[in-house]
Amino acid sequence: MTAHASFKKRIRDRMAKTGERYGAARRTLIEQADSADSHERVWVSPPEQPDASVIEHTGRSWNEWCDLIETWPEAADGHGAVAARVLAEFDVTGWWGQGVTVGWERITGRRLVNQMSDGTFTAAVSRTITIDATELREMLYDDDDRSDLFGGMTSEMRSRVGVKIPRIRFDVGTVGISIEEKSDGRATVGVSHEKLTEPADVAQWKPFWTEWLEALDAG
DSSP states (O other), X not given: XXXXXXHHHHHHHHHHHHOOOHHHHHHHHHHHHHHHHHTTXXXXXXXXXXXXXXXXXXSSOHHXXXXXXXXXXXXXXXXXXXXXXXXXXXXXOHHHHHHHHHHHHHHTTSSOTTBOTTSOEXXXXXXXXXXXXXXXXXXXXXXXXXXXXXXXXOEEEOSOTTOSSOEEEESSSEEEEEEEEOTTSEEEEEEEEEEXXXXXXXXXXXXXXXXXXXXXXXX
């Protein structure tokens, strides 16, 4: 039985016992888990997903996962070892296997917000804008156009033509740019500025890329 199905069974069992509707029974079980966990652990930083989501998709609350992982020898071996054990021993998807591990790292202070498993930081933003997606891709690969596009900043294209997310090296870090073309003449452009060394870099570059996308949208 999957974790998701197991949680649904707990909901149905409570409905049969109490006569509650599905939504009320689900909320009560989540609140009970929150209440049981609230006094046991101080979170250094919150995980991306709320407790309700991790309970519904894995059958355990965040604090239950933290308590479990910290009994494993893999907890001392880093992200990869913990994620591998979660995926090997529990019926969760690959996404949730990684998500549980990252959540544990954030809650326990092993990973800060925007920090990657290698210790570097990433500033990520996205926006749906009015732009010719094909033209934008072509500009990224042309040295002169790319210089104009990024306000004269020194850059080096690191990806071959045709990759889904071209990566560009700057003086500070590497930027991946995804372009998803829409049917209405717009495109969703995502910017992921990777290999930053500290949280202050994220605070600097995230507003920069937000303004850059706004400028592209303004034309």
